[in-house]
Amino acid sequence: MDAAPLYRQLATHYRQAIAAGALAPGDRMPSVRALMARHGVSLSTALQTCRHLESQGLLEARPRSGYFVRPPRRATLAPVEEPHPSLPDPAQYIGIHQRVSAILARGQARPDALNLAVACGAPSLYPAAALQQAAMRVLRHQPELFGRPVPFNGTPAFRAALAQQALAARMTLGADDIIVTHGCVEALNLALRAVAQPGDVVAVESPTFYGLLQILENLGLRALEIPTSPQTGISLEALDLAADAYANIKAVVVVPNLQNPLGAIMPDAHKARLAAWAEARSIALIEDDTYAALGNDDTPLPALKAFDTSGNVIHCASLHKTLAPGMRLGWIAPGKWRPRVEMLKYAQSRPNEALSQLAVAEFMTSGGFERHLRRLRAQLREQRERMGEAVAAYFPAGTRLNVPPGGFGLWIELPGKLSSERVFDAALEDCIRVSPGVMFANSGRFDHYLRLSCGSPWSRELDQAIRRLAALVERLATS
Amino acid sequence: MDAAPLYRQLATHYRQAIAAGALAPGDRMPSVRALMARHGVSLSTALQTCRHLESQGLLEARPRSGYFVRPPRRATLAPVEEPHPSLPDPAQYIGIHQRVSAILARGQARPDALNLAVACGAPSLYPAAALQQAAMRVLRHQPELFGRPVPFNGTPAFRAALAQQALAARMTLGADDIIVTHGCVEALNLALRAVAQPGDVVAVESPTFYGLLQILENLGLRALEIPTSPQTGISLEALDLAADAYANIKAVVVVPNLQNPLGAIMPDAHKARLAAWAEARSIALIEDDTYAALGNDDTPLPALKAFDTSGNVIHCASLHKTLAPGMRLGWIAPGKWRPRVEMLKYAQSRPNEALSQLAVAEFMTSGGFERHLRRLRAQLREQRERMGEAVAAYFPAGTRLNVPPGGFGLWIELPGKLSSERVFDAALEDCIRVSPGVMFANSGRFDHYLRLSCGSPWSRELDQAIRRLAALVERLATS
């Protein structure tokens, strides 16, 4: 005879259904009305059942939608390891381009695969319709736009709006200090070409955004990878050591806020120290501030450029990830290299087209951008947490994980030094595309890491993909 | 007593008014009705007067607008000289960038000046409104465009439309052979980066588009200037000599159709020989085909790429001059270097935004592009002839001139080896911006040449500017 109250009995029944996978994470729990009918219980018993399951972390209530199954909670995974300082040999960082390109090409050849490799949000996260409306207004007001030459260095309205934005990140820039580029990628190309010559050494974070390693190799520059903490970013001690060992470092490139792939945010004190250090050493400091607006906190993260007192910091950023993946709007504030960067931009691609600049300028000055960012931050936080919980729940023991305080990605250390390229291959076979750690450094140090994108709203499909990925990691790790 | 018929007397009166400048070229002749009233003559006498002045080349009839004063005809000027073959030293071609940039900057600092420096048409020459409509349709049909990632290498629709266009210039290209770029300038950057390394020598036409010299210098490449005929383009004999003398030539860059600044068109036989020669020598052949659509003839000029049998020709072009100065749409067909160019484009700026590509694809497939080009060709021809006549009429003896069979520019040899930089300076003082020959080569060989843009519809303002310019040349030449 079962002495437990009715709601508990029902709850046990549904807990077992969840454990057996009959109800999967993301599934809708039968409605209260359905429970009443199916089990012949009262409204209050049906409600109590759901609340109990919710209190146990098995269900969650979504406003106006009912209860849904959550991924089971588990103790959080241990964070990924802090780096061990070491002095790499810059000569070894040749060849990343081919490797990265090959991995990208293999991924692109499977457009049907679920894309957990892209460091960008799903289309639903962006205000495409509002930007479309803004673009239509611009076209209506300026029907001659496509017949007139594009303004040098970018449209005044957009540059002014960017200068306004920059204030929030504590930079004091005039519109004239800013040159509009084709994404942050073009900005980085220009910054590097302005300060370094082929053969020069450039210090970068390790691991780092593979696109940067491609750029460096393409420009004939040599990357010196500096150990970087998942919590506080580039190691200033290791950087100092490296600068003593390699006299020919021409520039340091860092992503100070929400580094890719680690998600690290440099503390303000580090930013100030780094800016002063680079200036004292006459080493150009290039910051890639692509992700600054995507932190959990609505208070903007200060840019490195905010700590620049002499024009030695080149600030590069873009709206590609924060506002419009379908535009290629980036910019550069080149500090004391402005004349040279202007010249290089002109010779490399001429100024950008005006339309998207004008549409975005309108969107920014109307306040739409700030409202959008607040929503996007909250949504990304939710997505990262969901994905983090799923990884914690399904991945085998020995996995380590950082759920960073912003951005698009999780950085995962695989158990047992499992090769991320093997995982990449097997996952692609199973129609899932991930970013193997091997893309983020040339040193082999991150071969057993994985970056997973959290750009898409959580869904049953995602949950199942993480399950399959976890099963595959488990299989490979023990075979 | 004057025995001449009345219409002749009146015609003499007006010829004198024109000679004295009371009626300037571009001015409207008093209407037939006004002549009748003013001089008390019959309709037939008034009409005869105008027709007589027209037959003498002093007036011209414009449909539905009446008679206008023409610049006085004069014997055509002698054409500019053919080049003398010589072997330049590539080492000397360093420094052009600063020089060109300085001249450009001085020009830009005078936005009030009449711009005869721009190798592009006035806004009224382009179908901006039709493109605006096309862009609005695209936005209406694809409201999510700005939220979705941009397609790799360019949008399929635009690349297919370009491949279709290429057929007319006798190239057989699939959409996949084409990568969309930010103008021809980015295409040239990618082509050069694909085939040459810093320090390598690249053979170019002399004189050549200064943008190319800037690009070469920026990429650390050395320009070897090859004598180029105003009639038939690059001298194949000089090129062959140069290739024997400099073993390390990695590429040849030519504008085969309507070369800038000369306006030369390479004969098809030269194109075929050059393509075969470059292939035999394993030297990459890069063609900049920016102006091909702007010849006097509606029959398309074949591209160099049409003579390519092995993928050794890289074809670069753009719509910036032919369709939409307000867009930055160019492309590259990289032949056998396609994988490398794809990689470089991705690392340099990522793929282009989709909107203008889609708008133009629609415009092209609707037949609007061909109709526009026919109008544009006729209009440019008229503008070149007008400006040519004005130069012939006003410039001092010893001036030599080519009115090329297409494109935007006149190439003028100044009398008495007058320095074009002095003319540039004096003209800018007088609010006229020209392109001094010194920008088009580093060898000093074209210091006494001038490029004048014919991008704007002929007007009284233009006529007066050419008069002032001519006066200024005369003064400087004799001082």
Ligand SMILES: Cc1ncc(COP(=O)(O)O)c(C=O)c1O
């Ligand atoms: C750190 C970092 N910088 C730049 C980019 C690319 O910037 P954009 O798309 O603006 O060129 C990325 C995208 O992956 C990135 O992670």
Ligand SMILES: Cc1ncc(COP(=O)(O)O)c(C=O)c1O
């Ligand atoms: C020969 C030539 N190529 C390229 C360009 C520039 O091309 P785009 O505006 O498409 O980048 C010009 C413009 O002056 C030119 O004369």
